[in-house]
Structure formats: structure tokens, C-alpha cells
């Protein structure tokens with residue numbers, strides 16, 4: 001029997017996005033039960049079954065076979081041999097699933113498949129009745145909520161990105177209708193299990209929600225491990241406890257140091273204004289806390305300082321190993337400015353671990369994905385390391401574009417632009433799925449390029 005985490009809640013609360021991120025981090029299997037209900041609905045709609053005709057729906061169940069397959073870490077839903085992963089995500093199928101899922105026979109049909117998956121694997125399963133009906137003995141139960149307006153806004157954004165013309169009012173109406181259906185049906189209605197922890201994500205962004213869920217899971221698995229009531233406990237892999245540690249951010253950074261750092265920062269900003277004709281744009285995109293990756297094009301040795309000057313939390317960055325081998329005073333200086341060594345061209349994996357440790361200790365991290373400085377200002381091809389670090393640490397990536405003409409000199413005109421943070425989980429980036437890492441890396445490079453050419 002594996003470790004089971006149950007995640008329930010209404011549509012748009014963030015269940016599947018968060019479950020995917022947690023599964024990637026802990027190397028658990030993610031089971032999306034909503035996708036199973038959607039597949040049943042999809043079969044009925046495709047075969048012209050009247051959704052008000054319960055008898056006909058029940059009679060068609062025997063024609064359905066559903067499998068969840070995992071390719072490159074991503075879940076695919078296979079309905080009678082066809083991959084329907086995309087087809088089941090339309091508003092029409094959402095509403096149809098909400099209707100057909102109220103039928104007890106439909107629920108019984110999927111129940112066995114869900115329980116079997118939970119027996120065989122360490123899983124995180126999301127849905128409506130996981131903590132109450134499917135896995136009543138789950139190790140961790142979480143009930144995720146958010147206001148209907150916040151959830152509708154998130155869904156609308158998602159639909160608009162796919163080119164769907166739905167309006168906010170339509171999306172909100174659909175969400176409220178589905179909430180009503182899910183909470184009022186007789187069999188397995190949506191409700192919080194008595195022993196579930198409730199997390200409201202209305203005022204949390206996606207990264208904060210992931211961090212909070214990781215914290216709850218960690219605490220729950222930790223409590224169970226230590227608890228001493230004499231009951232027989234399942235064996236657990238200690239690694240689990242390590243891997244769900246959320247990025248700790250500000251609370252590891254000494255406030256006094258942050259204050260001193262702030263004063264120094266403004267002094268240096270003043271000096272830079274005197275020396276260069278410099279401008280920072282998009283500073284509203286710089287998070288107030290630490291533990292973020294700043295991914296930038298690379299023009300000069302000054303780049304880490306340019307980037308760091310508008311972040312409140314100090315920054316670490318990789319610097320070539322040779323710089324640490326010469327003068328001791330220089331080594332001391334760059335180390336204190338946040339540099340750590342990387343061996344270039346040898347696939348240095350220790351540097352990935354060091355980067356994650358820096359983020360976990362609450363520092364920001366600057367990465368130059370091109371790996372080397374560009375002499376002519378053109379943005380080169382990026383390496384995937386930036387995506388790997390972001391996906392493992394599940395931390396935001398703030399793209400940065402640095403622009404100046406020719407060589408950097410006195411009164412050079414310099415522009416440093418910060419772009420909107422990229423959240424790895426929002427684009428499905430997982431460290432076990434190399435394709436998703438390339439997608440994330442490409443997105444980061446596209447953003448950097450457009451910031452440079454703005």
C-alpha cells in the first residue's frame with residue numbers, strides 16, 4: 001500500500017495544477033479523477049446519448065474502457081484506445097461531466113479503478129469525494145477552496161489562452177452551476193472530510209498555494225511519523241519528508257541583514273546612476289520575498305549587480321571556476337557578493353544542487369541560460385538547466401533583459417527590464433518530463449528576447 005494524499009475541492013481551486021507540482025516534486029503518481037468523469041461524459045456526448053436519460057447512460061457504461069497512462073511524466077487519458085486528454089477539457093464536457101457524475105452507477109464504475117491505483121502506488125489524487133468516499137483512510141486530506149469569482153477569473157484566463165470566446169459572466173455561471181450540482185447530489189457530494197485541512201487560495205497566487213500545500217503535507221506526514229499512540233503505522237520512505245519541503249523564502253533571511261542590504265543597495269543604485277545612464281523597468285514584477293530565479297541575457301560581468309539592485313533579498317549567481325582560483329581577496333569579494341563556482345562545459349551537476357540550496361535558504365538566484373556573455377547583444381540559445389532548477393524547486397522565474405550598445409563604459413545607456421514572473425507549474429513543467437522542461441526553457445528565452453528588444 002502506498003502513501004495516499006487526497007485533494008478535494010470545487011472547480012478552479014487549483015487542485016490539478018497543485019497536485020501535478022506536488023507529484024513531480026515527490027515523485028508520486030498524480031491521479032486526476034475529474035479526467036475519468038470527463039471521459040465518461042465525453043463518450044456519452046460523442047455517441048449522442050441524451051444526458052437526461054439516466055437509463056441509457058448506465059447501459060452505455062459497459063462499452064467504456066478508461067486508462068490513465070504516463071508518458072514523459074505527463075498524464076494521458078485513454079478512452080477506448082483514443083487519447084482524449086485535450087478533447088475532455090471543453091466547457092461542454094465540463095458541464096456534461098457535472099451531470100453524469102451525479103449518477104451512482106457512474107461513480108461505482110470509476111470507484112474500483114481509483115482504489116486500485118491508490119493501492120499500487122504512492123499517489124496524490126484529486127477530485128470531489130476522495131477524502132470522504134474513495135480514500136477515507138488517506139494519509140493526508142486537503143480541501144482546497146477559493147471564492148467563485150477568483151476561480152472563474154482563473155478559468156477565464158485559461159479559456160482565453162485557448163482562444164475560447166466565453167465571457168467572465170458565462171464562466172462564473174458555469175462554475176456556480178457545477179458547484180451547486182456537485183454539492184447537492186445525493187451520492188458522494190462535494191464536501192470537506194472531517195479530518196481534512198482546509199486551504200483557501202483566494203488571495204494566494206499559484207506559487208504560494210503550492211508552498212502552503214507542501215507545508216501541510218510535510219507537517220501531516222511528519223506528525224504521523226512521530227506520533228506515538230501505539231497504533232501500527234505504515235512504513236514510510238524518509239525521502240518523502242525531505243522532498244516536500246517548500247522553498248522557505250524570507251523567513252530564513254535575517255531582517256537586520258535585509259535592512260543593511262537595503263541601505264547598501266540604494267547607495268549603489270545612486271553610484272550607478274552617476275556612472276551610467278541607467279534605467280530599470282518593470283520593477284513591479286520583482287517579488288518582495290526571496291527564493292526566486294532571475295533568468296537574464298548575459299552582456300557583462302556587471303549583470304548580477306544590475307539584476308540584484310531592485311530585489312530586496314540578496315542574490316546568488318554562478319561564476320566560472322577560474323575566478324575562484326586566483327587572488328584570495330578577489331575570491332572573498334565575489335563569494336560575499338553571492339557568487340559560487342561552476343565548472344563550465346563538464347555538465348557540472350553539483351551546481352544544480354547548490355542552486356536549489358541557495359533558493360531554499362531564501363536567497364534569490366541569477367541564471368544566465370546562454371551560459372556565456374554575448375558580445376553583440378543578440379540573445380543566444382538557452383540551456384535547459386534553468387528550467388530543471390525551477391521545476392525541482394517549483395519557484396518563480398523572473399525573466400530579465402539587459403540592453404546597452406557596444407562595450408559598457410562611462411555614461412553608457414543601460415536598460416534593465418524585469419518581465420512578468422513565469423510559474424513552472426502553470427505550464428506543467430516537471431523535472432521528470434524533459435519535454436516540459438524544454439517548453440519552460442523556450443518560454444523563458446522568448447520572454448528574455450522580447451524584453452531585450454522592447
Ligand SMILES: Nc1ncnc2c1ncn2[C@@H]1O[C@H](COP(=O)(O)OP(=O)(O)O)[C@@H](O)[C@H]1O
Nearest residue numbers: 011012013014015016017154201204205206209
Ligand atoms: N492560487 C492560484 N492563483 C492563481 N491561479 C491559480 C491558482 N491556482 C490555480 N490557478 C490557475 O487556475 C486554473 C485552474 O486551476 P486547476 O488546477 O485546473 O483547478 P482545479 O483542478 O481545482 O479545477 C489554472 O490555470 C491554474 O494555473
Ligand SMILES: Nc1ccn([C@@H]2O[C@H](COP(=O)(O)OP(=O)(O)O)[C@@H](O)[C@H]2O)c(=O)n1
Nearest residue numbers: 011012033034035037097098101127128129
Ligand atoms: N472525484 C470526482 C471528480 C470529478 N467529479 C465530477 O467531474 C467534473 C469534472 O471534474 P474536474 O476535476 O475535471 O473539474 P475541474 O475542477 O478541473 O473543473 C466535476 O464537475 C464533478 O462533477 C466528481 O464528481 N468526482
